[in-house]
Amino acid sequence: MSFNDPIERRGTHSSKWDMMEKLYDVPQQDGIAMWTADSDYATAPCVIDALRRAADHGVFGYMPIHNDYLNAIQWWMKTRHNWDIDTSWALTSQGLGNAIALCLDVWTDPGARVVIFTPVYHEFQIKIEKAGREAVTCPLKHTGDSYVLDLEDAQSRLDGSEQMLIWCSPQNPSGRVWTTDELRGIVEFAARNDLILVSDEIHHDLVFPDHTFVPMHIAAPEVEDRLIVLTAASKTFNIAGQRTGNMIIPDAKLRKEMQHRLNTLDYKPAALSLQMITAAYSPEGAKWADAQIQHLDQNRKTFDAAIATIPGVTSMPLQATYLAWVDFSGTGMSYDEISQRVRKSARIAPSAGPDFGPGGETFLRFNLATQHHRVEEACARLKDAFSDLQ
Numbered sequence: 001m002s003f004n005d006p007i008e009r010r011g012t013h014s015s016k017w018d019m020m021e022k023l024y025d026v027p028q029q030d031g032i033a034m035w036t037a038d039s040d041y042a043t044a045p046c047v048i049d050a051l052r053r054a055a056d057h058g059v060f061g062y063m064p065i066h067n068d069y070l071n072a073i074q075w076w077m078k079t080r081h082n083w084d085i086d087t088s089w090a091l092t093s094q095g096l097g098n099a100i101a102l103c104l105d106v107w108t109d110p111g112a113r114v115v116i117f118t119p120v121y122h123e124f125q126i127k128i129e130k131a132g133r134e135a136v137t138c139p140l141k142h143t144g145d146s147y148v149l150d151l152e153d154a155q156s157r158l159d160g161s162e163q164m165l166i167w168c169s170p171q172n173p174s175g176r177v178w179t180t181d182e183l184r185g186i187v188e189f190a191a192r193n194d195l196i197l198v199s200d201e202i203h204h205d206l207v208f209p210d211h212t213f214v215p216m217h218i219a220a221p222e223v224e225d226r227l228i229v230l231t232a233a234s235k236t237f238n239i240a241g242q243r244t245g246n247m248i249i250p251d252a253k254l255r256k257e258m259q260h261r262l263n264t265l266d267y268k269p270a271a272l273s274l275q276m277i278t279a280a281y282s283p284e285g286a287k288w289a290d291a292q293i294q295h296l297d298q299n300r301k302t303f304d305a306a307i308a309t310i311p312g313v314t315s316m317p318l319q320a321t322y323l324a325w326v327d328f329s330g331t332g333m334s335y336d337e338i339s340q341r342v343r344k345s346a347r348i349a350p351s352a353g354p355d356f357g358p359g360g361e362t363f364l365r366f367n368l369a370t371q372h373h374r375v376e377e378a379c380a381r382l383k384d385a386f387s388d389l390q
Helices: 020-024 045-057 067-081 096-107 123-130 151-156 180-192 221-226 252-265 271-280 283-307 335-345 372-385
Strands: 032-034 090-093 113-118 134-139 141-143 146-148 162-168 196-200 227-231 245-248 323-327 348-352 363-367
Touching: 020 348, 032 363, 032 372, 045 271, 045 283, 067 090, 067 271, 067 283, 090 096, 090 252, 096 123, 096 162, 096 196, 096 227, 096 245, 096 252, 113 123, 123 134, 123 162, 134 151, 151 180, 162 180, 180 196, 180 221, 196 221, 221 227, 221 252, 227 252, 271 283, 283 323, 283 372, 335 348, 335 363, 335 372, 348 372
Parallel strands: 032 348, 113 134, 113 162, 162 196, 196 227
Antiparallel strands: 090 245, 141 146, 227 245, 323 363, 348 363
């Protein structure tokens, strides 16, 4: 289980590496891609073995969503998150971006207002706008080296016409793991305002030592009648290109409404993705996921130590995810100057902080799910790019 073996992704039609120059003006030949959230090392051996068996079989015919797949999801949620789900609760989507779009389609009206807490994964707002809905941005409060909820401020931004709240747990981009009390606060906020609550929990497996992720349904089981939980193996096992995720819907009425929409779209998942996820959600996959956390923890510590040496720059302590959220506000520089130094001088392509909404104006997000030597190289380049501040 080596996460440091070199794998060349340039020239493989990788979005992360082959679109870096087009999107960020960072040269492909020697730039470091640290933007989109996929990892640079091979997936778990058990997943690769499942693909090999499928290739050796040589027949790639129709395959229904089967019990082995559903039982694997159920086993994973129970053993990894102490969450008892019924297999009937899990509906499959073409990834979680598609799941969010489906939720907006099924449970909101055209022009409806949808609540998000920012800064947050930029695709929330993009999906809302693509659906012809309006995003209501409620800023998180930046306190010390973390974010906290300000539900009083959020309430003041609502006008009563909102229909949905899209929530991120663990939080992307900050890597914050929400407490049970905070999750219950969100549930009460959603109930008070009669909002469907869509909880995106895609990073739930990527939690660092001394922190515990709590699924929304465990934090507040009474929320069933308005809750849709989104999960996927894609971030954990670096199989996002398979475009397969789960909408876990405990409430029978909501589940029937979503199943009807999936039927009208004639959506069915690809056979190979079912086999890969079934293999991933296994004891072998769990051991690999644990080893990955150790690797990411080392990368996180190396990166944070380097950032701490640059005056005016701080990395928010990661509790979960592999996405470092770095604040450059202490440098006194404009965002354009910060971005120019990182992209042009350091030749690194991180995600742009302003894309994550209000609160991200002075930040950049760096993907640390890569080989350790690449994190070390990125650290050296960043320190050099801001060496005049030393």
